[in-house]
Amino acid sequence: MREFKKWAPELKVINLNPKKEVRGEIIAEMRRPGLNVCVTTYDALHRCPELRNQFKWYLVVFDEAHKLKNTES
Numbered sequence: 001m002r003e004f005k006k007w008a009p010e011l012k013v014i015n016l017n018p019k020k021e022v023r024g025e026i027i028a029e030m031r032r033p034g035l036n037v038c039v040t041t042y043d044a045l046h047r048c049p050e051l052r053n054q055f056k057w058y059l060v061v062f063d064e065a066h067k068l069k070n071t072e073s
Contacts, residue, residue, distance in 0.1 A: 001039055016040035016048070023048065030055070 004013045012034050016026055027048070030038060042062065045051060 004037060004039070011036040013037040013039060016044050016051075027051065 001013060001015050004011055014026060014030055014035060014037070016030070016038055017023065029035075030051075
C-alpha cells in the first residue's frame with residue numbers, strides 16, 4: 001500500500017483485509033467504479049472465494065508462490 005501511495009498516488013488502491021468484521025465494507029467499496037488495484041494475501045483471497053468470480057480481473061500477481069506450489073492450495 002505504501003509503495004502504491006508513493007509511486008502511483010493517482011490509482012485507487014484497496015487493501016482487502018482478511019478480518020471478517022471489515023471484509024463486507026471493503027468488498028462493497030470494491031464494487032464501486034474506479035478501483036484500480038486490490039492488495040491482499042493468498043489467505044484473504046482463499047477466505048473469500050466469491051471474489052474470484054465476482055470481478056473481471058485484468059491481472060493477478062502472487063508474491064506467495066510457495067503457497068501455490070502446495071498441492072492442497
